[in-house]
Amino acid sequence: MSHISPVLWQFLVKWLTNFKLFPPEASKIAPQMDALYFFMVLVSLVGLTLVILLILSFSLLYSKKRHPVATQIEGSTLLEATWTIIPLGLFLVMFVWGALLYFRVYTPPANAMNIYVVGKQWMWKVEHPGGQHEINSLHVPVGRAVQLTLISQDVFHSFSIPAFRVKREAIPGRYTSVWFEATTPGTYHLFCTQYCGTNHSQMIGDVVVMTPDDFRKWLAGSTSGNSLAQNGERLFASLSCNACHNSKPDARGPNLVGVYGSRLTLATGQSVDVDDAYLRNAILNPTQNITQGYTPIMPTYQGQISEEGVFALVEYIKNLQSDYRLQQTLNTTELLPGNEGGTAPAGKTAAGPEEVKQ
Ligand code: HEC
Ligand SMILES: [Cu+2]
Numbered sequence: 354m355s356h357i358s359p360v361l362w363q364f365l366v367k368w369l370t371n372f373k374l375f376p377p378e379a380s381k382i383a384p385q386m387d388a389l390y391f392f393m394v395l396v397s398l399v400g401l402t403l404v405i406l407l408i409l410s411f412s413l414l415y416s417k418k419r420h421p422v423a424t425q426i427e428g429s430t431l432l433e434a435t436w437t438i439i440p441l442g443l444f445l446v447m448f449v450w451g452a453l454l455y456f457r458v459y460t461p462p463a464n465a466m467n468i469y470v471v472g473k474q475w476m477w478k479v480e481h482p483g484g485q486h487e488i489n490s491l492h493v494p495v496g497r498a499v500q501l502t503l504i505s506q507d508v509f510h511s512f513s514i515p516a517f518r519v520k521r522e523a524i525p526g527r528y529t530s531v532w533f534e535a536t537t538p539g540t541y542h543l544f545c546t547q548y549c550g551t552n553h554s555q556m557i558g559d560v561v562v563m564t565p566d567d568f569r570k571w572l573a574g575s576t577s578g579n580s581l582a583q584n585g586e587r588l589f590a591s592l593s594c595n596a597c598h599n600s601k602p603d604a605r606g607p608n609l610v611g612v613y614g615s616r617l618t619l620a621t622g623q624s625v626d627v628d629d630a631y632l633r634n635a636i637l638n639p640t641q642n643i644t645q646g647y648t649p650i651m652p653t654y655q656g657q658i659s660e661e662g663v664f665a666l667v668e669y670i671k672n673l674q675s676d677y678r679l680q681q682t683l684n685t686t687e688l689l690p691g692n693e694g695g696t697a698p699a700g701k702t703a704a705g706p707e708e709v710k711q
Pocket of ligand 2: 472473509510547548549553556
């Protein structure tokens, strides 16, 4: 992306980065964020210079020596309109520009690969769909849109990667998300940017951006044997969710196959889109939204499942196939750059987990 930015700007960014005054631009959105940032700095500098020049020239031109007797000036509508309309225009440009960027940062593309992140005092725990866990580090491939689903298990945290120009709050009890596409392999800082207690300053880590090949190797070398969805499948059985949710015709709960991404009608007549946040809420606060046609018999699982466990259940439900079995490709090739479509051909479905096991 940076190749389309003007030469002077590239020089400026390199210079600032070299003197450790500015993080490198390592994501697709970074040069766009910086363009707005530099525009705002430029407008401020021009305004500052203008004000200083006016103060200096007025204090010389209208000093007591030159004008011993004060004159009454009634004002000028034209002048006032000018200094209102020009700043208004400039601020509106910043507003629209900022809003467009905001929507880009918070609207992940449909083909983004999803990684789950839990913030807690004082560390970041990362869960990959393939079952790889990390603490205070995040491995991602270059050139692939990555969406993070964030949550905190205690207090407010804020997940920030300065080199990518992204930051998002990790909030207890609610999923938030952010996405980026890394452009340059390397290791970058990961911070918590919300004061969250004594060891807040140690809630830091590394984001490692790898080439697709290296990332594939890393995935294979870090596997825990089970994908996140497989962990979810086990949890689903051990918590007896399958007593009510199964593919039998007389099941007491709704069939969860295909529920993810669908539009559900609630008992109140409202319809809702089923996303990660909806699934989490349905598991932890089942009485809050009752699905039409069902009685509210589902018990709450509040306090019984860790946030990682909820991630696993969500990932399992997302990948359910008609017979409550998993779509087994999810931890390998499907996630990798160059395979943007996301859906692997049917014949490949069984090959998934074995490929990464050593
Ligand atoms: C006692 C039976 C029962 C058990 C056990 C149960 N559920 Fe449910 N579940 C239901 C019923 C009935 C509904 C529909 C009414 C509602 O929304 O509460 C439901 C709704 C849901 C929904 C909302 C989606 C939809 O289609 O309505 C999700 C997600 C869900 N359950 C997941 C789970 C998970 C995960 C577990 C285990 C941790 C679980 N359930 C355990 C009965 C159950
Ligand atoms: Cu924190």
